[in-house]
Amino acid sequence: MGPMQVPAHFEYERATSVDHALALLAKWGSEARVVAGGHSLIPMMKLRLARPEALVDINDLEELAYVRLDGDVLAVGAMTRHADLLASPLVGEHYPIFHDAERVIADPVVRNRGTVGGSLCQADPSEDLSAAFAAVDAAAVVRGPDGVRRVPVREFHTGPYETVVAPGELLVEVVVPVRPGGGSAYEKVERRVGDWAVAAAGAAVWLAGDTIADAGIGLTAVGAAHFHAPAAEEFLRGSAATDSVLVEAGRIAAERCEPVADQRGPADYKKHLAGELTVRALRRAVARARGVA
Amino acid sequence: MQITVTVNGDEHTADVEPRLLLVHFLRDKLGLTGTHWGCDTSNCGVCVVWLDGTPVKSCTVLAVMADGHTVRTVEGLADGAALDPVQEGFVRCHGLQCGFCTPGMMMTARWLLDHNPDPSEDEIREAISGQSCRCTGYENIVRSVRWAASRGTEVSAS
Numbered sequence: 237m238g239p240m241q242v243p244a245h246f247e248y249e250r251a252t253s254v255d256h257a258l259a260l261l262a263k264w265g266s267e268a269r270v271v272a273g274g275h276s277l278i279p280m281m282k283l284r285l286a287r288p289e290a291l292v293d294i295n296d297l298e299e300l301a302y303v304r305l306d307g308d309v310l311a312v313g314a315m316t317r318h319a320d321l322l323a324s325p326l327v328g329e330h331y332p333i334f335h336d337a338e339r340v341i342a343d344p345v346v347r348n349r350g351t352v353g354g355s356l357c358q359a360d361p362s363e364d365l366s367a368a369f370a371a372v373d374a375a376a377v378v379r380g381p382d383g384v385r386r387v388p389v390r391e392f393h394t395g396p397y398e399t400v401v402a403p404g405e406l407l408v409e410v411v412v413p414v415r416p417g418g419g420s421a422y423e424k425v426e427r428r429v430g431d432w433a434v435a436a437a438g439a440a441v442w443l444a445g446d447t448i449a450d451a452g453i454g455l456t457a458v459g460a461a462h463f464h465a466p467a468a469e470e471f472l473r474g475s476a477a478t479d480s481v482l483v484e485a486g487r488i489a490a491e492r493c494e495p496v497a498d499q500r501g502p503a504d505y506k507k508h509l510a511g512e513l514t515v516r517a518l519r520r521a522v523a524r525a526r527g528v529a
Numbered sequence: 530m531q532i533t534v535t536v537n538g539d540e541h542t543a544d545v546e547p548r549l550l551l552v553h554f555l556r557d558k559l560g561l562t563g564t565h566w567g568c569d570t571s572n573c574g575v576c577v578v579w580l581d582g583t584p585v586k587s588c589t590v591l592a593v594m595a596d597g598h599t600v601r602t603v604e605g606l607a608d609g610a611a612l613d614p615v616q617e618g619f620v621r622c623h624g625l626q627c628g629f630c631t632p633g634m635m636m637t638a639r640w641l642l643d644h645n646p647d648p649s650e651d652e653i654r655e656a657i658s659g660q661s662c663r664c665t666g667y668e669n670i671v672r673s674v675r676w677a678a679s680r681g682t683e684v685s686a687s
Contacts, residue, residue: 240553241569248530248547248593271594278589279570281548291547293594343659345637346571348583349590429658430572 243281247290254379257294257406262381264290266403271295272315272354275346300353300408303327310412314353319344321352331412332524333420333438333517337368340422343430353407356389361396362432362457368422370463371438371454374412380405390464417449418442419525423513427500433457434500435509437489439517441477443525448472453485453518458510459494467492468514477522486515532596536561537605547593552576554592555602563603563632567661574660577633578602584640586659603632606639614677615639624673626664633660638674647678 249264251257261268267289271277280286294300300315303324310330312321321327322338341347341355341364355365356376369376369389376387378401387400389410394400401407424436438454451472453465468489475481490511497503523529533542536559543558555561555578564587567575571589578587579601606613615638618624625631634657641648641656648656653674654667662670 242550242553243548246547248591250593250596274591274594275571275586275589278550278591282569291591293591295594343574344656345574345577345584345586345659349580349585 241282243278244284244287246281246288248293249290250293250296252296254297254299254406254408257292257297258379258381258404260290260292261404261406264292268292268403270357270406273317273350274354275342275350276354276358276360294406305330305414306411308414310414312352312410312412314351314356314407314409316352318342318347318350318352318355322347330414330418331372331420331440333368333371333422333440333521334365336422337364337424337436337438340364340424340426340436346430352410356392356410357399357401357407359393359395359397359399360432361459364422364424364433364436364456366393367436367454367456367463368438369410369412369454371422371452372412372420372440373452374410376407377409377411378405379408384408386411390462393462415442415450417444417525419521419523419529421517421520421524423517423520425509425513432500435495435506435513437510437513437517439514439521441472441518441521441525443477443522446477448475448477448481448522451485451518453489453514455489455493455510455514457495457500458506459496460489460492460510465489465492465514472518479519482515482518482522485518486511486513489514530593532593534592534595534597535599537601545592547591549592551578551580551587551590551592551595551600554595555587555600558592561602561604565629565632567629572659572661573630574637574657575630575633577636577660579636579640584637601636603635606635613639614680615642615674618673618676618680619670622669622673622676624665624670630660630662630664634662634670638670638677641674642678648674650675 269288420440495506565575567573
């Protein structure tokens with residue numbers, strides 16, 4: 237047998253409820269990591285890029301696996317598997333951006349295991365749902381020993397692999413208000429099926445007639461702070477939903493991001509993609525808002 | 530720590546380190562070497578097994594995560610001497626050459642047919658898109674799954 241990649245030693249704790257998970261996280265403090273699908277964390281542990289003393293397994297928390305409409309708010313439980321987000325008709329009806337994104341996240345077998353909460357908390361700078369949730373201006377619901385707090389997804393990530401979730405806290409839900417007149421879409425370029433993005437863009441628009449009443453743009457893998465393109469959004473608000481306006485928004489989004497060259501491509505190519513994919517996502521989002529796509 | 534996992538209908542109890550991966554538990558502790566161990570990075574898909582009825586890549590699941598849960602491996606596909614239609618399809622349509630990817634391919638194919646008894650070629654290709662085959666170019670794998678689908682829906686759910 238060849239060399240196995242296995243994680244370093246750690247203690248394993250399995251949570252049986254959210255309260256139990258919080259108690260376990262309080263017990264282990266900053267030495268603990270929460271494990272959900274594990275498809276980012278376990279590979280990182282094999283490579284010693286992560287070396288927690290304890291893993292708190294929340295896979296049994298069925299109470300956090302749901303997609304539902306609470307009044308006019310789409311609520312997605314943190315333990316919702318990628319496959320279940322992709323299969324959800326509610327998501328398809330109100331925010332097709334998530335179906336677009338899920339179709340290009342990893343592969344179907346990985347999507348059976350990976351979770352929405354895990355994706356956000358892993359905070360990989362090339363992660364897709366982070367950009368999609370930033371585009372629609374979702375909020376993360378975080379529980380801790382002192383209660384519940386809500387953090388806009390646009391403030392959730394504090395850097396590569398870093399979030400506002402403190403030791404002892406648990407992301408339990410992501411919520412997005414559903415507003416009339418909206419359309420959304422996600423566009424990604426990858427080197428091969430199932431890969432991380434070379435670049436990707438998500439867009440959400442809300443139309444009032446032919447005017448863009450509100451817009452959201454999320455970017456991933458291109459060095460956009462908080463996966464977000466606020467200047468392009470600002471430009472779109474109150475503008476006519478014409479193609480030249482969408483193209484200009486793409487230009488602004490590309491101008492403000494700062495991709496770095498890596499094995500997935502040079503920086504100027506990624507910058508070009510950031511603009512082009514923003515435009516394509518906006519076009520599709522506008523068409524969906526008009527009910528023609 | 531002590532874990533109990535139901536594998537192909539049989540309960541197995543064993544003492545394992547928390548860091549033991551499910552693929553190694555199956556192969557080394559239980560001797561179920563039908564599940565293969567490949568890239569170790571959840572890319573290649575040769576280690577696909579079912580966990581609670583859903584295909585997962587067992588190199589990225591800890592054995593302790595399966596404690597109290599059910600696993601189905603390729604050894605659990607046949608019913609005694611009677612092959613699952615998916616296995617028969619791989620035999621008849623030459624769905625394998627070296628055979629390294631085959632167990633994972635067949636576990637995903639069985640799951641696909643349980644949920645979609647008459648999948649199109651595109652749906653089959655999508656379902657196995659997280660699994661690599663370096664021999665067949667996938668053509669005969671797709672034919673094998675189609676053969677199993679056309680063979681009918683005597684589905685073996687366990």
